[in-house]
Amino acid sequence: MKKLNKIMLALSILPTLLTSVFLFFMNDTVPMHYNASGAVDRYGSKYENFILPAIILFMYAFYMVYTKIYTKYSTNSVEKINNNVKITAILVTSIIAAFNILQLMFLILAILKPDSTTFTDNVPFIINTVMGLMLIIAGNFLPKTKRNSFIGVKTSWTQSSDLAWYESNRAGGIAFVVTGVLTIIESSFIKGINSTIIMVTILLISIAVAYIYAYVKVKKSA
Known part of the structure; x- marks a missing residue:
């Protein structure tokens, strides 16, 4: 579990670090939202790219707090508690890893296609x-x-x-x-x-x- 939590922490911090580096290569204004047809319907500040990394950090913090509460107050056996916490850690780590991939894709698009009107x-x-x-x-x-x-x-x-x-x-x-x-x-x-x-x-x-x-x-x- 300790190793898995370290991986989760690293993946939670990575998007913020990557975004901080990528910002140096972005235009000040980049596409931020697309409508159902795939056309850009809103442009925004490049700093809005920190929104997803912030969500990821919140997910990690929420997981850590909630698992401590669950472990402390659950009436289940220690075996069941550890099993559920481990599965939750695997799922949350998978979600955060997926968000890392998406964030990297958004950052690359913001640099390579800053003036794109559609995705x-x-x-x-x-x-x-x-x-x-x-x-x-x-x-x-x-x-x-x-x-x-x-x-x-x-x-x-x-x-x-x-x-x-x-x-x-x-x-x-x-x-x-x-x-x-x-x-x-x-x-x-x-x-x-x-x-x-x-x-x-x-x-x-x-x-x-x-x-x-x-x-x-x-x-x-x-």
Whole structure:
């Protein structure tokens, strides 16, 4: 855990350091937001590139504080607590690593294409591919969580028993993995904002099916 926390800390600080260096090569004003069609609809100060690094640092700080509270006040066994904290650390580290990739992409675009009026099709592809990988990672670890109020699929009925928890998080994990794989595949063929719309649609449908499946199975076994 100590090694993983050190990696997480390094990845949390890295975007701020990279952004500080990249600012020297940027125009004072750069594209900051794109509409649904991919056209730039707002320009802003180059210093706004610190927003995502600030969010990453906040995520790290929130994780550290919340895990300390969870570890101190949870009524679960030490084994379950350590298991859930470790899985959370892996997931948060994966998310922060993904944000590092996105931040680097945004910084490179701000330098190479400061006067661009639209983003290229490669931008949604990279974003969706990273999102797909994050979903696959999350889906693989979700079923390994133990019943708790800290991480996982948490509803009144998933908390009713260990079986209900396992079935729900297993179904949720499968939904995430399926969505992640389909997102990576469809992003290779469908360009622009349509790719993102399809990703969100697949995710919502997969989660809905997973919830219904888990609920029915748990009720039948009750």
